[in-house]
Amino acid sequence: MNTFTEENYLKAIYHLSLQAGSASTNQIATSLNTKAASVTDMLKKLAEKALINYTKYQGVTLTATGEKIAISIIRKHRLWEYFLVEKLNFKWDQVHDVAEELEHIASKELIDRLDTFMGHPKYDPHGDPIPDSNGLFKTHELKPVSTLVVNGKAIISGVRDHSTSFLQYLERMQLTIGKKIKVTEINDYDHSVILQVEDKKIHISREVANNLLIAL
Amino acid sequence: MNTFTEENYLKAIYHLSLQAGSASTNQIATSLNTKAASVTDMLKKLAEKALINYTKYQGVTLTATGEKIAISIIRKHRLWEYFLVEKLNFKWDQVHDVAEELEHIASKELIDRLDTFMGHPKYDPHGDPIPDSNGLFKTHELKPVSTLVVNGKAIISGVRDHSTSFLQYLERMQLTIGKKIKVTEINDYDHSVILQVEDKKIHISREVANNLLIAL
DNA sequence: AAGAATATTTAGGCTAACCTAAATTTATTA
DNA sequence: TAATAAATTTAGGTTAGCCTAAATATTCTT
Structure with missing residues (x-):
C-alpha cells in the first residue's frame, strides 16, 4: 500500500x-x-x-497503475462528499476538508458498501462524476456559462472553482446543481451575464460565468 | 492536534x-x-x-487532558462501528480494523452529525458504551456468564474478547447481544455451561463463559 | 539481602517527508 | 545567440516514529 x-x-x-x-x-x-x-x-x-x-x-x-490509484482515491473522495451532504446534511461548501481525510481510508469493501448504501450516485455534490468500483466514469464535457449566447438555455451541472467562497456565493444566489437557466442578457463591456433562473433574474460577473459549468 | x-x-x-x-x-x-x-x-x-x-x-x-482525548477517540471508534454494522451491513467481527482507521478522522462536527444521523446510539455492536459528545458514558458493570448459578437468567450484553474468531464463534452459536439466556447446567469438572437460549440448549466452555458478558 | 531474571531506558541508527541554500538545467528575451 | 530569468534538482539538515544492542533499574527468588 x-x-x-x-x-x-x-x-x-x-x-x-x-x-x-x-x-x-x-x-x-x-x-x-x-x-x-x-x-x-x-x-x-x-x-x-x-x-x-x-x-x-x-x-x-x-502510469496506468498510478492512474488507477488516483481514480480510486477520487472515487472515495466523491462518495464521501456525497454521503456528507446527502446523509449528514453538511453544506456543499463544508465537505472538502473532511473528505480529504476520509479518502485515505483503505478498505475497498467499505467504499463499495457505502456506494451501495447511497444507491450508486453518479455525481458528487459539486457535480463531479463519481468513478464506479472499476474506476470507470464519464469525464464530463461541461462548458462554462460564459459560452452561452443570449436566449441560450442550460442546466447548472458543475463548478470549475471548488473554493468555499465560490460555493457559498452560488448557494446564496441559488445557483445550485440541477437548476435550469436561460441567458437573458450579456453585457458587452464587462462580459457580465443576466440569467433567468426560475422566476428570478440573477446578475453574475464574467468571472462567475467562467467558473459555473452547464450541460445543455 | x-x-x-x-x-x-x-x-x-x-x-x-x-x-x-x-x-x-x-x-x-x-x-x-x-x-x-x-x-x-x-x-x-x-x-x-x-x-x-x-x-x-x-x-x-x-492526565485529565489525555483521558479526554482518549475518550473522544473511543467515541469515534464505537460510533463508526455502529455505523458500519447498522447502516452498511458489516458483520460485527469485520468492523474493528476499519474503525481503527476511521477513529482518527479529526472533525468533531462529522462525528456529532454521524451520531445524530444514527439516533444517538448508546452501545456499539459489541455492547460497549458509546461516550456522548461531552465524553460521558456509563462504564458498564457487566459480569461474565461464568458468574451465573444454575437457573440464573441474564441478557447477553457484551464481550470481553473482541477477536474476530470469538465474535464469529458467538455469531455461529447465535449468542448475540440482547439475547436472553438461562443457565440450565454447570459442569463441575471443566466448568463448562449449558445455556437455554430461546428454544435451544447451547453448550459453552469455561473460556467462552468467561469472555461473554451479561447484564441481569 | 544478594544474585538472577525481568523490565525499562539510553545510545545510536534508520526511513519518510519535509525544509533551505546552492547548483544546474531549461526557457525567455534582448 | 548570449545573457538573464525561471524552473528544477542536488546537497545537507530536521523531526517523528521506529529499530537493535547495551546499560541500568526494579522485582523476584532463594
Whole structure:
C-alpha cells in the first residue's frame, strides 16, 4: 500500500494532468502546499514504484497503475462528499476538508458498501462524476456559462472553482446543481451575464460565468 | 492536534489503565505491536505535552487532558462501528480494523452529525458504551456468564474478547447481544455451561463463559 | 539481602517527508 | 545567440516514529 502522502501526490498529478497533459514540479508543489525540492524527492520515489513517468526537468504523467490509484482515491473522495451532504446534511461548501481525510481510508469493501448504501450516485455534490468500483466514469464535457449566447438555455451541472467562497456565493444566489437557466442578457463591456433562473433574474460577473459549468 | 500515533498510544493507555490502574511500558508495547524502546520515546513526548503522568520505570496514567482525548477517540471508534454494522451491513467481527482507521478522522462536527444521523446510539455492536459528545458514558458493570448459578437468567450484553474468531464463534452459536439466556447446567469438572437460549440448549466452555458478558 | 531474571531506558541508527541554500538545467528575451 | 530569468534538482539538515544492542533499574527468588 501507499502512504497518505503518496496518495495525495498521485491525486494532485492526476488533476493537473487533466488540464495540461502533464504536471510540473512547481505545479505539484503549489497544489500540495509544499516546496519544489520536496516534490522532486517524492517524484523519484513514485517513479521508482512505477506509478509515474518521470524524466528530470520534464514534468510527469501517471502510469496506468498510478492512474488507477488516483481514480480510486477520487472515487472515495466523491462518495464521501456525497454521503456528507446527502446523509449528514453538511453544506456543499463544508465537505472538502473532511473528505480529504476520509479518502485515505483503505478498505475497498467499505467504499463499495457505502456506494451501495447511497444507491450508486453518479455525481458528487459539486457535480463531479463519481468513478464506479472499476474506476470507470464519464469525464464530463461541461462548458462554462460564459459560452452561452443570449436566449441560450442550460442546466447548472458543475463548478470549475471548488473554493468555499465560490460555493457559498452560488448557494446564496441559488445557483445550485440541477437548476435550469436561460441567458437573458450579456453585457458587452464587462462580459457580465443576466440569467433567468426560475422566476428570478440573477446578475453574475464574467468571472462567475467562467467558473459555473452547464450541460445543455 | 495530535498525530495518529499519539492517539493510538493514548487509547492503548486508556484501555490498559482501566484494568490495572496504570499501564506499563511493556504492556503498551505489546498492545501496539511495537518495541519497549519505541514506547519509552513516545512516553517522554506525551509527558512533555502533559497528556500522561510519567515517572521513569513507574508506568503511566493519563492526565485529565489525555483521558479526554482518549475518550473522544473511543467515541469515534464505537460510533463508526455502529455505523458500519447498522447502516452498511458489516458483520460485527469485520468492523474493528476499519474503525481503527476511521477513529482518527479529526472533525468533531462529522462525528456529532454521524451520531445524530444514527439516533444517538448508546452501545456499539459489541455492547460497549458509546461516550456522548461531552465524553460521558456509563462504564458498564457487566459480569461474565461464568458468574451465573444454575437457573440464573441474564441478557447477553457484551464481550470481553473482541477477536474476530470469538465474535464469529458467538455469531455461529447465535449468542448475540440482547439475547436472553438461562443457565440450565454447570459442569463441575471443566466448568463448562449449558445455556437455554430461546428454544435451544447451547453448550459453552469455561473460556467462552468467561469472555461473554451479561447484564441481569 | 544478594544474585538472577525481568523490565525499562539510553545510545545510536534508520526511513519518510519535509525544509533551505546552492547548483544546474531549461526557457525567455534582448 | 548570449545573457538573464525561471524552473528544477542536488546537497545537507530536521523531526517523528521506529529499530537493535547495551546499560541500568526494579522485582523476584532463594
